[in-house]
Amino acid sequence: MKRGILVLADLKITIGSEVFQNPIWVASGTFGYGTEAPELVDVNRLGAIVTKSITRKPREGNPPPRIVETPSGMINSIGLANIGVKKYIQDMLPIYENLTTKIIVNIAGTDVQEYVEIMEMMESVSSVIAGYEINISCPNVKKGGMEFGVDCDMTAKLTEKLRILTERLLIMKLSPNVSDIVSIGLSAENAGADAVSAINTVVGMSIDAESGSSNIFTTYGGLSGPAIKPVGLAMVHKLYNKLSIPIIGMGGIVNTDDVVEYMMAGSTAVQVGTANYRDPGIGEDIIDSLDSFINQTNRKSATDLIGSVRTLS
Amino acid sequence: MKRGILVLADLKITIGSEVFQNPIWVASGTFGYGTEAPELVDVNRLGAIVTKSITRKPREGNPPPRIVETPSGMINSIGLANIGVKKYIQDMLPIYENLTTKIIVNIAGTDVQEYVEIMEMMESVSSVIAGYEINISCPNVKKGGMEFGVDCDMTAKLTEKLRILTERLLIMKLSPNVSDIVSIGLSAENAGADAVSAINTVVGMSIDAESGSSNIFTTYGGLSGPAIKPVGLAMVHKLYNKLSIPIIGMGGIVNTDDVVEYMMAGSTAVQVGTANYRDPGIGEDIIDSLDSFINQTNRKSATDLIGSVRTLS
Amino acid sequence: MIIERARIKSNCEVAHNIWEMHYEAPNIADSYLGAGQFINILALDDWSHPLRRPMSIASAEDGCISIIYKIFGDVTKILASQKEGETVELMGPLGNTFSNWDNGTYPVLIGGGVGLAPILNLKKECAAKKVDHTMIIGAKSGNEHFIEHEPEENIYLTTDDGTIGDEGTVMEPLKRIIIENKNTYLFACGPEPMLHAVREFALKNNIPAQLSVESYMGCGFGLCQGCVIQRHNYEIRDDSYHQKYSLICLDGPVYEAGDISFG
């Protein structure tokens, strides 16, 4: 860095027709609707806010216990507690008018029709939102509770139906609990998705040896945090090798090195999840130090990092 | 515990026709052939030793780097370095005559024929081994490199072929990198396996942000250690709910609580893996403290723990 | 809500496995609203334990706050190893406070185990406002108590094993005190079985009661939706959200006994 001159690195990245001021987003379910962040956080500095999953009807979520810590991670089973799309449109969309950061609305449903209805309702009103992230890690009631995200055909069908309804960004959020994430990513790409994001949480369980009880009401929950970073990196890299659309990487990001690694593995943008609970300002901190990293390593822009990992074999 | 009287808990467990003195085994690839343990370890106290995977021909394994630490875990890509079945039969089997612990030989192959040949060679000589664990997380060359363990039909076929060849214990070791581990477990059960073991390592990747290089020569490796404990517990519990044969649980076990949790989730026995590298005597320590745990919680025997977790929903 | 790097002023074992830590945390102390509020502690800078640990504020004065904690697992063990002069990142003050104890009723303060932290604090607030009150603190055994059994000062201790104070639970002295005093209002914090018993007793005898409850917390400030408790009377409406479950970190940790239900 030149002495006395603050060289700001070019952190901009582009997905579809949207330009984001930087690649640091916050992950669905870990930053509320983007409106609850404590005063000490300047959400407008974030690349984007992905809202917690919205469903057709409001949901109370699962009984407690919903959360437990695990080695370098945590398990959650919130059960998609949310205000529902109607109230979301009423109460949240107007607030977004005053934010300069981009909003990506995460949508969840239990059958294709539900996703479609939510999207139709969202698209029927005018709003500043930049796009949608589709949570396909939900149990599909029509298919006996199997996740949408484990099946290529279901993923393709859902992507197609939603693609017709919006010109905004359509991002399919992939589940890591699959034998072959690349085929599912390709199905989303071929059906018209603008990007895929990966990974959602990994299925996990926690037991209290002393009491003999499950630590989570629903027995299984979603593992997140640094423990799953190697899993996320591997899946992002595999997707990057085969897909043409951008990949938004996540899973265990807690610092700038993690962001750099995810971008090197092939992410165009990344999402910070669990780390927000501990430190809601962590996204901002990472933006600052990513800026320094890019300058100090003589790179021109954040995009130079994308997919740049040097593999050895 | 009565003062002055050492009450030894009943730690015995049974799988098929084999009775094991305790449920604490050491995992394949983490304890060599069972013959290299340092003098300070009394291998005869272990419930069983699962040997590192043996292949038809000796293998040098992958180029370095083969190992890297990750948050609460590690990634390895050893590449099945091993002496091959011929030398194994020659050099190792005689040593086992002098061990009182049970030996489970882990077998790996790249097509069904290879597994069959190894098993035939093993069965053609007389030995004291108690059984086989079949590593089906190997890329199947005949099926374009897809793992045996991600496909029900391949698993069933392989199990059947091997079942015919041996009356010893036949344990199919399941991969966690699948959409539905239960169906694969059921395929193994229906094809005649005596037990399944789970989980093998989770596919992961590690990058050095500073150098921009992969930390593992083969790019992807297997994640093990405490980070994956929640994943192992969930998979064992799901298997236990649907299978009738015993389950041998593993993934991130480093202490007695972990063993208790794995048994409560449904494991009849467990395997300690990564933890041996740090402390090769850890299996013995766990046996002692499992003994105290069972006494202090007024249980009669280790088998009382199996599947005893209290779920809340 | 404030995030503040706080200096440890002292950290001592005050009873068996029970520790008291004082922090210099002027900003949090300044914003503190009253007994019941808590902080969320980042005990280690690394990410092996990703979540902060919530602890009730046991006192807040002169720019300092204190906590009273029991060694439970990994992180409380680390807390106990921390030394004077080290700094730790605190988030707080979080949650609501006990209320209406100064409204002409006779407060009976009930603490169990480390649940005594906010109760001791409330006692100080009562004293400061010269509100007559009684305090009952329960523990398993005498070695977990670090205050004195002083019936003449209206401080009653109980132990399960009878080693100090009344043998049994806090319910024994409570029953007497309720008879001896009029217009009582119960304020309780402690393990769930104790809160359960206090709640049942209060509802049955029509005595107002506030309970400070705990739950696993992912964040402490409303982001994760992890810390819920079921409300007692809730309308199941078509657009029900936060009707059935309440977020303890935002709506609590203090609830009127009749408003919540222990599953």
Next chain:
Amino acid sequence: MIIERARIKSNCEVAHNIWEMHYEAPNIADSYLGAGQFINILALDDWSHPLRRPMSIASAEDGCISIIYKIFGDVTKILASQKEGETVELMGPLGNTFSNWDNGTYPVLIGGGVGLAPILNLKKECAAKKVDHTMIIGAKSGNEHFIEHEPEENIYLTTDDGTIGDEGTVMEPLKRIIIENKNTYLFACGPEPMLHAVREFALKNNIPAQLSVESYMGCGFGLCQGCVIQRHNYEIRDDSYHQKYSLICLDGPVYEAGDISFG
């Protein structure tokens, strides 16, 4: 191989980011065979960093051993925070030793960075056996050196930036020394580029050389098969196992330069 709980006797920063730690480890010190051997350190009892960390033994006398380490990442940072009197679990002594330095040749000891640890040790062994020798230690900059440049004592320092000793790498003094002395035998430990250069030089000039090499280690005692280095001349046979790759923790860390190849 021994696992021993060792008491920390001292732990000081001896140069910029470079620390020296002394342990009371009588059993390991007793079994110690010579310069080149290493220990595998369990710096934290929790499992957030599952693997031990290997460190060369820099000295072993009077029931004590020492290491010289550089702060690289999480665990070396923890090492540096450990205090006199604390105890740590060590495994060792592991690996082989430098050899044949007392066989009538003139040893040239070459250390780079923290690779000086076993080299300093070997120097002591040479002195004890009254074997004439020269030592060259390289570093990036002067602040990483903690010994003196004393050409009259046959101790040469180099720095990349020339702040102390010769400017450049260890190769500069090495080339001179080779000319000035007959019958030299090189013994080197340091970063891979340095070992690489020493190896090339030795092979080209037909000078015998032993190199102490490093690799990521899962266990340190032959269980994990993680720590391999490729052999230089190996037969590709049908039953090839440990022909192409050698386990550094068992067969090494010291190899004849001609026996290994740097990928």
